[in-house]
Amino acid sequence: MSSKFQDLKDIAVQVRKDIISMTTAAGSGHPGGSLSAVEILTALYFEKMNIDPKKPDWEGRDKFILSKGHAAPVLYSVLARRGFFTPDKLINLRKMGAMLQGHPDMKGTPGVEMSTGSLGQGFSASVGMALASKLDNRKNRIYVLLGDGEINEGIVWEAAMAAAHYKLDNLTAFLDYNGLQIDGPNEEVMNIKPVDEKWRSFGWNVLEIDGHDFEAIFNAINKAEETKEKPTIIIAKTVKGKGVSFMENQVGWHGTAPTEEEMEQALKELGGEL
Ligand SMILES: Cc1ncc(C[n+]2csc(CCOP(=O)(O)OP(=O)(O)O)c2C)c(N)n1
Numbered sequence: 347m348s349s350k351f352q353d354l355k356d357i358a359v360q361v362r363k364d365i366i367s368m369t370t371a372a373g374s375g376h377p378g379g380s381l382s383a384v385e386i387l388t389a390l391y392f393e394k395m396n397i398d399p400k401k402p403d404w405e406g407r408d409k410f411i412l413s414k415g416h417a418a419p420v421l422y423s424v425l426a427r428r429g430f431f432t433p434d435k436l437i438n439l440r441k442m443g444a445m446l447q448g449h450p451d452m453k454g455t456p457g458v459e460m461s462t463g464s465l466g467q468g469f470s471a472s473v474g475m476a477l478a479s480k481l482d483n484r485k486n487r488i489y490v491l492l493g494d495g496e497i498n499e500g501i502v503w504e505a506a507m508a509a510a511h512y513k514l515d516n517l518t519a520f521l522d523y524n525g526l527q528i529d530g531p532n533e534e535v536m537n538i539k540p541v542d543e544k545w546r547s548f549g550w551n552v553l554e555i556d557g558h559d560f561e562a563i564f565n566a567i568n569k570a571e572e573t574k575e576k577p578t579i580i581i582a583k584t585v586k587g588k589g590v591s592f593m594e595n596q597v598g599w600h601g602t603a604p605t606e607e608e609m610e611q612a613l614k615e616l617g618g619e620l
């Protein structure tokens with residue numbers, strides 16, 4: 347089978363398989379919100395971002411911050427498959443003393459730009475990074491991924507206000523709009539609607555896309571790059587647990603690892619020879 351973006355689609359299958367295998371081996375972790383973000387991270391790391399896996403600290407690099415740090419498995423898989431470290435490390439997720447801890451650690455893992463997990467803080471840090479790049483006249487871009495439950499945090503809105511105030515057009519945020527958070531739908535836990543109007547009123551350029559469609563993701567990233575004087579948020583409609591039938595849109599898969607049998611079913615469904 348071949349189509350536009352077929353290589354990226356193949357990588358996305360591999361990343362989904364990694365997420366399932368890693369969390370099963372760990373016996374814990376967050377598959378649902380990792381699976382919903384696969385296409386966004388794949389597009390950034392394999393196509394869009396100006397990065398060098400052999401020089402993770404190169405000054406001119408673009409940066410990605412996983413503000414919803416619990417989705418660490420998707421970040422680790424993409425970093426490994428892109429060459430920041432070898433994929434054999436993935437299976438040691440969450441093991442005592444291993445490099446890949448439950449939430450990203452910027453001091454322990456090549457390619458991790460910010461330690462995250464306390465919701466809202468990574469976004470705030472990304473705003474600081476974008477401001478620093480502007481002040482230093484660097485041409486790099488800063489990308490950040492927020493969860494839709496995450497934006498319940500007050501710190502998010504303080505940072506959003508600052509990003510607009512400082513006209514941080516080098517900052518592109520993604521909202522992983524999967525409709526669910528830790529223990530229920532957003533509407534029940536803390537309603538975020540109308541989410542587009544909220545960001546617009548904070549001074550952001552707002553785009554809305556299907557977060558599993560590579561073409562839509564690239565178009566939106568390019569539009570963000572062309573937008574001057576404003577940061578952009580790409581509200582990406584996604585499915586929590588995407589790709590595994592029994593995980594899709596199920597809140598229970600937020601922070602639960604698959605059993606061996608569930609892993610086998612999931613890997614079979616994902617298919618492919620990868
Ligand atoms: C400050 C803070 N409060 C609470 C938590 C616990 N927590 C972890 S994930 C999560 C829900 C996040 O939902 P969402 O952002 O929608 O994530 P996704 O659906 O993408 O997995 C919560 C409340 C946390 N990590 N940090």
Ligand SMILES: [Mg+2]
Binds near residue numbers: 379493522526
């Ligand atoms: Mg969510």
